[in-house]
Amino acid sequence: MRKLQSFLAAVTVLLVFSCKEKTEKTSEEIAKTEFKVDFEKFTLDNGLQVIFHIDRSDPVVAVALTSHVGSAREKVGRTGFAHLFEHLLFLESENLGKGGLDKMSARIGGSGANGSTSRDRTNYYQTVPKDALEKMIWAEADKLGFFINTVTEPVLAKEKEVVKNEKRQRVDNNPYGHVNYVQTKALYPEGHPYSWTVIGSLEDLQNATLQDVKDFYNKWYVPNNVTLTIAGDFDKSQAKEWVKKYFDEIKKGDDIPALEKQPVTLAETKKLYYEDNFARLPQLSLTWPSVPEFHKDAYALDVLSSYLAYGKKAPLYKILVEDKKLTDGVRMYNYSSELAGELTLSVTAFDTTELTSVNSAIQDAFALFEKEGISDADIRRIKAKQETSFYNSLSSVLGKGFQLAQYEIFAGDPGYVTEDVKNILAVTKEDVMRVYNTYIKNKNLVAVSAVPKGQASLVLDGSTKAEVVEEKIVEGKESTFDPSIVATYEKTPSSFDRSVEPPYGESPDVIVPEVYKKELSSGIKIFGIENNEVPLVTFNFRINGGMLLEDKNKIGVSNLLASMLTKGTKNKNPEELENAIQTLGASISASASDQYITISGNCLAKNYTKVIELVNEIILEPRWDTKEFDLLKQSTISQLQRAQANPISIARDQFYKVLYGNNNILSNNNAGTTTTVKAITLQDLKEYYSANISPKVTSFHIVGDITTPNAIASLKTLNTKWEQKDVNVPTVIAAKTPENAKVYFYNVPNAKQSVLLFGAPAIAATDKDFYSAQVMNYRLGGGSFASQLTQELREGKGYTYGVRSSFSGGKTSGLFTVSSGVRTNVTYEASQLVKDIMSNYSEGYNQNDLEVSKGYMIKSNARAFETMGSKLNMLENISMYNYPVDYAKQRENSVKNMSVEDVKKLADKYVNPDKMIYLIVGDAKTQLNKLNKLGYGEPELLNPDEVLKD
Structure with missing residues (x-):
């Protein structure tokens, strides 16, 4: 991925249907009567495939350009090119100029141009207000046909550094980061298109020449290898004219033959291990060869993975978690790609657990499955979950368009959705047993043990040491480049002047969703939005208190309580409750934070009444299951141990300790510590529940296909039976602003990156300046590629993969922070640059900065309420901070009236680098002094003992 935000296109199917029909039907009946694809497809003379999908629910359009090239099309010795191109295509093109699509996105209110690379495709996508559609078509065409001349040696050198920083962050500086590399190399024979990872080799990237880059582009980035998808609220006739205008004259490339399927077999089982610099717990991963995407067995393998690993009935859960207590959870998934597939089972065991015992337990679980099999009821339960997932996938026009392109490229038809759904719903218990016997039972596999440094004794018996290539970062040995050099080239000829950016279309009419509010006699406050775009309901109960109500010596009680709430009820044991939820195709979860306990749900509208009945049981009749409590305690301790190995988690926890000090409860991680969690008893949870779980401090937020009267009526039982207890939630004690800046360092020996987290106390979300401060911060570090921090640290220096600054606020206090992960050997240089940017921000701020910020903040409102999740977030803001219902519109008006002087005053007031905490997590031996x-x-070293050990 190009940016820190991951785009998860976890869309099982894409279907367009009538939402008005309320008759209850089975999944199979719906597939036969309502599942149809609404799209239009046409092909330009140059081979460009174009797919249109109309969705007028919001005034937005998603545009995605997908090239049928991923790491599988690379050459041995030149790996990582597809991913490198994902980066390069955003930087510049002949007519967009320097800054490319990123710069334009900031002006037009886009979601932030982004991209992702897989083994088989690279995509570029963004959601924009519908008035910017022509601009997006123009920009995408410029990237495809008028890009390669702008790539120069300095541009290539800089982007190589960015990609290397991404690898450091995702792989080298991350617990278990090398597992995928070891698995991939062992599973696929040398030369197989999947035998290297998507991000590739740093050595290959470093050796890439400008001619290599141009050859790759000219072969793969041609219209006849690309699909353009446009989904949302637009005029098809007009859009077709624009597509032809901007794309028609881009030359077709050479014919690209399809690759043959290349599933693999293993002649023997391979057992490998490596010692992980960051892992604190041993992990075992087992991988079997499986099948390519859309293979008939892929569907049954998905069901098999779900049944074996997830939930109380899962054999792997029963044996490894409940019976043998080796781990707190098991992951299993089938990953089918275009040419081949793989089935992976991964277990992160508890501290000092021998992985041979984990493998034995896995075999016991398989034996249990072979004995008991899977029932028709289990098949229906899993399919019910798939049905809800399907509808959830329809809440975003980007998700819809993305999936259409996926079907077009890999199945040869966007309408393949119909077959896909049939295949999903056709899976039988016999199919599940068959694929188990075909792909798992007694089959050769790749087993990878990743263990903490110095704990090789824990690896699976018979394992040999894997070769893991770790980059050596040497002071002063990085490539240098001058990003200010402007490329000179002869522009590609065109039949019209492409340097003229198209005008905006008709400005979209942004409609703020209508909100209803009501307070029940019990004290429950209701905030809701009716939304019938899809037959779903999403909701949550937010109960004030969280960690604020805990004993400082037993931090973690509310976190454990939240987890316990979904582990059975008075009349349902944990497995019965889970089955009841899953049979409805619903999800119900509970979580705790510093200031809240939240119970959330998502379900089909037709099942909402039954789902809320289960929530009633969860809230009113908790089970207090001793066995589940013991499992949760051990799981929480394991999670805390894993977090201690993650530099980003370390930075967050240490920052709060320094910021708040020992006497403020907010200095703690709300999950607690291994010491406090061990001290917590089930009685502590019962006492917290009895004293603090009350309707008087509860807000209910609901969005979906349910009328206002029915939503209110659904809370009748809670309103009458939930005991109304007075709860005194302490006021948050704000952190004190440091009188002078100070540097703190936490040592992680041999870290490949340093995590920077700088910040200071700031304004609350309820402060009149809060939104204005966010506008001010847009050009500092809140605007991604439109921000100075990104432009200077990433684009100018190649120090980082990502950097941002932000204001976050609660009801009574807030924070301003700057965060980034930077190459280890530029820790000081990056820190100094951040400091300089903050120091000079106010003085350098100008009218253009303001116009860019205003443009983004105002135009992005068109996207503000597109999904059900965004609508739910809106309700939470209204209830938590007492915002007016139309706060988004009011903010829009306030932005319009801001001046440069207003911004300068805000910057001077809230961004003061001389009164901040500077926390760095990295390698003290080389960077501290x-x-x-x-x-x-x-600098104050926060863990001096670790340095002594090193």
């Missing part, structure tokens, strides 16, 4: 040069005194 250099930080004296920041001018904030001697």
Whole structure:
């Protein structure tokens, strides 16, 4: 992925249907009567495939350009090119100019141009207000046909550094980051298109020449290898004219033959291990060869994976978690790609657990499955979940368009959705047993043990040491480049002047959803939005308190309580409750934070009444299951141990400790510590529940295909039976702003990156300046590629994969933070640059900065309420912060009236680098002493014992 935000196109199917029909039908009946695809497809003379999908529910359009090239089309010795191109295509093109689509996105209110790369395709996507559609078509055409001349040696050198930083962050500096590399190399024979990872080899990237890049582009980035998808609220006739105007004259490339399917077989089982610099717990991953995408067995393998690993009935859960207590959970998934597939089972065991015992337990679980099989009821339960997932996938026009392209490229027809659905619903219990016997039972596999440094004794018996290539970062040895050099080239001829950016279309009419509010006699406050775009309901109960109501010596009680709430009820044991939820195709979860306990649900509208009845049981009649409590405690301890190995988690926890100090409860991680969690008893949870779980401090938020009267009536039982207890939630004690800046360092020996987390106390979400401060921050670090921090640290220096600044606020206090992961050997240089940017921000802010910020903040409102999740978030803001119902519109008006001087005053008031905490998590041996040069005194080492160990 190109940016820190991951785009998860976890869309099982894409179907367009009538939402008005309320008759109850089975999944199979719906497939026969209502599942149809609504799209129009045409092909330009140059081979470009174009797919249109109309969705007028919101005034937005999603545009996606998908090239049928991923890492599988690379050459040995030149791996990582597809992913490198994902980065390069955003930087510049002949007519968009420097900054490319990123710069334009900031002006037009886009969601932020982004992209992703897989083994088989690379895509580029963005959702924009519908008045910017022509601009997007123009921009995408410019990237496809008028790009390669802008790539120069400095541009290539800089982007290589960005990609290397991404690999450091995702792989080298991450627990278990090398598992995929070891698996891939062992599973696929040398030369197989999947025998290297998508991100590729750093050595290959470093060796890439400009001619290599041009050859790759000219072969794969041609219209006849690309699909353009447009989904949303637009005029098809007009859009077709624009597509032809901007794409027609781009030359067709050479014919690209389809690759043959290349499933693999293993002649023997391979057992490998490596010692992980960041892991704190041993992990075993087993991988079997499976089948390519859309193979008939892929559907049964999905069901098999779900049944074996997830939920109380799952054999792997029963044996590994409940019976043998080796782990707190098991992951299993079938990953089918265009040419081949793989089935992976992964277990992160508890501390010091021998992985041979984990493997034995897995075999016991398989034996249990072979004995008991899978029932028709289990098949129906899993299909019910798939049905709800299907409808959830329809809440975003981007998800719809993305899936249409997926079907076109890999199945040869966007309408393949019909066959896909039939295949999903046709899976039988006999199919599940058959694929188990075909792909798992007694089959050769790849087993990878990843264990903490110095704990090789834990690896699976018979394992041999894997070759893991770790980059050596040497001071002063990185490539240098001058990003200010402007490329000079002869522009590609065109029949019209492409340098003229198209005008905006008709401005979209942004409609703020209508909100209803009501307070029940019990004290429950209701906030709702009726929304019948899809037959779903999503909701949550937010109960004030969270960690604020805990004993400082037993931090973690509310977190454990939240987890316990879904582990059975008075009349349903944990497995019965889980089955009841899943049979309805619903999800119900509970979580805790510093200030809240939240119970959330998502379901088909037709099942809402039954789902809310289960929530009533969860809230009113918790089970207090001793066995589940013990499992949850061990699971929480394991999660805390894993977090201690993650530099980003370390930075967050240490920052709050320094910021709030020992006497403020907010200095703690709300999950607690291994010490506090061990001290918590089931009685502690019962006492917290009895004293603090009350309707008087509860807000209910609901969005979906349910009328206002029915939503209110659904809470009748809670309103009458939930005991109305007075709860005194303490006011948050705000952190004190440091009188002088200070540098803190947490040592992670041999870290490939340093995590920077700088910040200070700031304004609450209820403060009149809160939104204005976000506008001010847009060009500082909140606007991604439109921000100075990104432009200078990533685009200008290649120090980082991503950097951002943000204001976050609660009801009474807030924070301003800057965060990034940077190459280890530029820790001081990056920190100094961040400091300089903050110091000079106010002075350098100008009218253009303001216009860019205004343009984005105002135009992005068209996207503000597109999904059910965004609507639910809107309700939470209204209830938590007492915002007016039309707060989005009011903010829009306030932005229009802001001046440059207003922004400068806000920057001077809320961004003061000389009164901040500077926290760095990295390799102290090489980086600590250099930080004296920041001018904030001697850095304080937060874990000196680790340095002594090293």
